[in-house]
Amino acid sequence: MSYVIGIDLGTSSLKGLLVDKEGNVLITKSSEYELLTPQPKFSEQNPNVWIEALDIVLKEIIEAFPEAASKTEGISFSGQMHSLVLLDENGAPLRNAILWNDVRTSKQCQNIMDKAGQEVIHITKNKALEGFTLPKLLWVKENEPTIWEHAKHFLLPKDYLGFYLTGNKQMEYSDAAGTLLLNVEEKVWSESIAELFELPLSIFPKLVESSEQIGIIKKELAEKFGFTTDIAVFSGGADNACAAVGAGIVEEGMGLASIGTSGVFLSYEPDGQQDYEGKVHYFNHAIKNSFYSMGVTLSAGYSLNWFKNTFAADKSYDQLLSNMDNVAIGSDGLLFTPYIMGERTPYTDSQIRGSFIGMDTRHTLDNFARAVVEGITFSLNDSKILMEENANKQFTRIVSVGGGAKNSDWLQIQADVFNAPVVNLTVEQGPGLGAAMIAAVGLSWFPTMNECVDKFVHYKEEFLPNPENVKKYKKVYEIYKGVYAATKETTHKLHALND
Structure with missing residues (x-):
């Protein structure tokens, strides 16, 4: 039997699921971390705590189910949406991640809507709200110019995990749609929004599909976790998208x-x-x-x-x-x-x-x-x-x-x-199962997500109006x-x- 691992990077903990080809969840492990609130309206996390939690969860899965070391084929992610991870030229975080539930950016949101509200809604299909990534980028640019000067890339939380495991930087569409920077219909970064708010396109990551393979786990990490074979890594999805898949x-x-x-x-x-x-x-x-x-x-x-x-x-x-x-x-x-x-x-x-x-x-x-x-x-x-x-x-x-x-x-x-x-x-x-299903489709266990749903998702009771x-x-x-x-x-x- 072969397995996939679904990782759900949440606001308070990281959860990992080991799932077989029949959709059975064999092992579930989790690791908690802190939410930082340095002042009113601020909500942050050090991206390193996600790395530490991932290390713990993958090691514990293999310890609890040793067969996973040699028979796990793929891993994918679900992650909290919108949260900003700013990286320097070496891929190191420049500051704590600004989370989805941080509300310091009301001024930036108002400025976005005043300057280009209808254009933003037309292109991104969404209004500017404090949770989205664009207002967070503008807040850093306006309030932390030294950090902004050294910013060479931005990612979202689960994409930072993908970068950690593979060394490759990218973002898939379901999470990119929550940045307020994606042309949702055309599935490209909006150059006009970037230009309007003076954001260099060089900091934008490559866009990929959720079930696209983004690399394999680095050999030194695979050895650290206990894997004995190459593990394909798939981009994954935003938490709500993965929750929808898992349901x-x-x-x-x-x-x-x-x-x-x-x-x-x-x-x-x-x-x-x-x-x-x-x-x-x-x-x-x-x-x-x-x-x-x-x-x-x-x-x-x-x-x-x-x-x-x-x-x-x-x-x-x-x-x-x-x-x-x-x-x-x-x-x-x-x-x-x-x-x-x-x-x-x-x-x-x-x-x-x-x-x-x-x-x-x-x-x-x-x-x-x-x-x-x-x-x-x-x-x-x-x-x-x-x-x-x-x-x-x-x-x-x-x-x-x-x-x-x-x-x-x-x-x-x-x-x-x-x-x-x-x-x-x-x-x-929840979303962890959706992440596992993305890996299963990425590995061609199933030709389509609908066929994966037929195997993995089962309903219990029906209530009629x-x-x-x-x-x-x-x-x-x-x-x-x-x-x-x-x-x-x-x-x-x-x-x-x-x-």
């Missing part, structure tokens, strides 16, 4: 509802012709010549985590949600908006804050718990509705992953709110949509008091 989102009509700390509603797009005018994110997929659209709820699972820790710290999540099914749709007139850390889609508002609306003496902890779950689901539905209205989409299946896929009542709520069949996965491995519930939720959702406008001015003023 089987590879054909039109499929959507992904991911409820982690943040929430994502993601849709497969068969070509690059769709124009959402920046209302949702639009990126190249990890599957050649395909794309995906994505809306983001900033505080999805985090809203439930905050609520539990604040009001029901003595309860487990299962206990907190155990009576949800006994509460009426709409939580007996109680609404929650999950804007506790601002919101991304559809409002792009960092100052909006969350609300409970409609509280009265009838409401118990169970009402509040269901209201939080419904509010998170409504927020994801905002993204789904944008996709339906702007692209005439019809969702035939939505795959639910993360916290929202672990509770059957919540899965039914999703089916009823989305008005579409919702399924969960038999085994949920209940027509009566759908009608009730449509009425509640219409009321929910009015809360943002009704509370915006008030919450902005409150936020300003503490800013």
Whole structure:
């Protein structure tokens, strides 16, 4: 039996999966690292901690499964998007990586949109937001001129791992699409955007496909890890693209509802012709010549985590949600908006804050718990509705992953709110599995990603929308949509008091 390794480089840890040709995950290892917040709004990491974590994980995989030393054929990556790694002429990091959740670049984002907003949206399909890479490059250029003077290359986190293993520098399209520098349709760096913001094209990496082989692991590294054969290294994909691959989102009509700390509603797009005018994110997929659209709820699972820790710290999540099914749709007139850390889609508002609306003496902890779950689901539905209205989409299946896929009542709520069949996965491995699948396709284990999905991805349960519930939720959702406008001015003023 032959194996591949999928590496998922996250914000707090690096995870490695050893997977065989049948799609079985044989070994999972992980290594954690620190997030650096040197001052308010800053979020950074030393790229060396990713290297140390990768070394640990690969060694531990071989120690736990010795056969992997001689029978692993390929390795690929999933990685946190947008985070800037600046390198000098020798390929050494010039500073800590500026991460996707760093928000120091509001000024740069405003300048981008003022100077070339419509052109940026037309070319990159996305608006300038603090998370993207272009504003980070401009921040370094404006605030750290000495570092900028020595900058010869930039990469994203998983591409830095690929460079470490092979000595070759490149970036694949699904991650490049999140830089705000890629012409998404034409799959080339935008020379006009680079020129507008005076960025030298010499610092831009070569562009490759996700399943393209970028080299083999250097012999000295292979020996250090314990490999006894050459290991092909494949470029990999952005974390959301890999999560979509690992959930089987590879054909039109499929959507992904991911409820982690943040929430994502993601849709497969068969070509690059769709124009959402920046209302949702639009990126190249990890599957050649395909794309995906994505809306983001900033505080999805985090809203439930905050609520539990604040009001029901003595309860487990299962206990907190155990009576949800006994509460009426709409939580007996109680609404929650999950804007506790601002919101991304559809409002792009960092100052909006969350609300409970409609509280009265009838409401118990169970009402509040269901209201939080419904509010998170409504927020994801905002993204789904944008996709339906702007692209005439019809969702035939939505795959639910993360916290929202672990509770059957919540899965039914999703089916009823989305008005579409919702399924969960038999085994949920996240972006790491998508990375392994990219390696499997790169090695020609499968002719196409769809055939790899058929072998690797399996669904557990299906929840169908209940027509009566759908009608009730449509009425509640219409009321929910009015809360943002009704509370915006008030919450902005409150936020300003503490800013």
